[in-house]
Amino acid sequence: MGRVTERRKVIRIRDGAVSARPDTLVAEEPLEIRLNGKPLAITMRTPGDDFALAAGFLVSEGVLGAADELRNIVYCAGATVDGSNTYNVVDVQTAPGVVIPDITLERNVYTTSSCGLCGKASLDAVRTTARWAIDDTGTSAGSAASAASAAGPMRLEPQLLAALPDRLRAAQRVFDRTGGLHAAALFSEDGELLDVREDVGRHNAVDKLVGRALQNDALPLSRTILMVSGRASFELAQKAVMAGIPVLAAVSAPSSLAVDLAAETGLTLVGFLRGSSMNIYAGDHRIALRTAASLG
Incomplete structure (x- = not known):
């Protein structure tokens, strides 16, 4: 399997002094995802958790929604001289009887502003493929305390939300060595860290989280909070909705x-979550606004 980090020579200049030294960089390699043997998508990712990434990607595409729908995920032999495994191609095999829907949420459809797909078409695609409504009443995948509070x-x-960026940052192990990774973390409604994943792509980090939840038969992720280290794009909001996550929080701006999408589906969307400040763009009914003044 590929390495998460790699070493490269760098010329360093500090206060006018020049030196040569090795530097630790985050690895980036392509991953081809195949579905039942047929090529489906290629994403640039940081090696690691590849099976979870593929599973999570297929959750966001509306293909998978439960652990028993997934038969197997395997690495495929790559295009090498000896036919050995390059660990850059995975094949997801669905269980017998699983009906493969028309995949309307292809990654290359809406990841660029020049794709030509209008906003209404994007929203309609999520609406028609989402398996669960955003729900406040189910128990979460978190602690017993979270389950007990699910009545x-x-x-x-707001104080709980304000603490999440620091908790996410403290859990980023590879970022400390490279400074070049995005992260996504899943928290319970009590602020308990349930899982955290890092990747060169923020969407891959979320897919790895959701894929692990699928493998653990924990979908939908009701009563949880998805915290991301960058901006809140349409794609990340879509992934939250498809996994049944009711709250998406980001340290930067949403699109x-x-x-x-958040307003239409009932997703709570929080942006610019920095220190005691935050903007609530949708779903403010889940935020105790009466206590917001105490943050200042």
């Missing part, structure tokens, strides 16, 4: 289409 609607204190 009523989800209600988050307009992400806000539209």
Whole structure:
């Protein structure tokens, strides 16, 4: 399997002094995802958790929704002289009887602003393939305390949200060595860290989280919070909705289409979550706004 980090020579200049030294960089390699033997998508990713990444990607595409729908995931032999495994191609095999839907949420359809797909088409694609409505009443994948609190609607204190970026940053092991990775973390409604994944692509980090949840038969991820280290794009909002996650929080800005999707599906979308400040773009019914003044 490929390495998460690699070493490269770098010329370093500090206060006018020049030196040569090795530097640790985050690895980036392509991963081809095949579905039942047929090529489906290629993504640039940091090697590691490749099976979870592939599974999570297929959750966001509306193909998988439960652990028993997944028969197997294997690495395929790559295009090498000896036919050996390059660990850059995975094949996802669905269980017998699983009906493969028309895949309308292809990654290359909407990852660039020049794709030509209008906002309404993107929103319609999510609406028609989402398996679960965003729900406040189910138990989460978290602690017993989270499950015990699941009797009523989800209600988050601003102070809890404000603490999440630091908790995410503290859990980023590879970032400390490279400074070049995005991260996504799943928290319970009590602020308990449930899982964290890092990747050169923020969407891959989320797929790895969701894929692990699928493999553990934990979908939908009701009563959880998805915290991401960058901006909240439409794609990340879509992945939250497809996994049944009710709250998406980001340290940076959301896109307009992400806000539209959140408003339509009932997703709570929080952006610019930095220190005691945050913007709530949709789903403010889950935030205890009466206590917001105490953050200042």
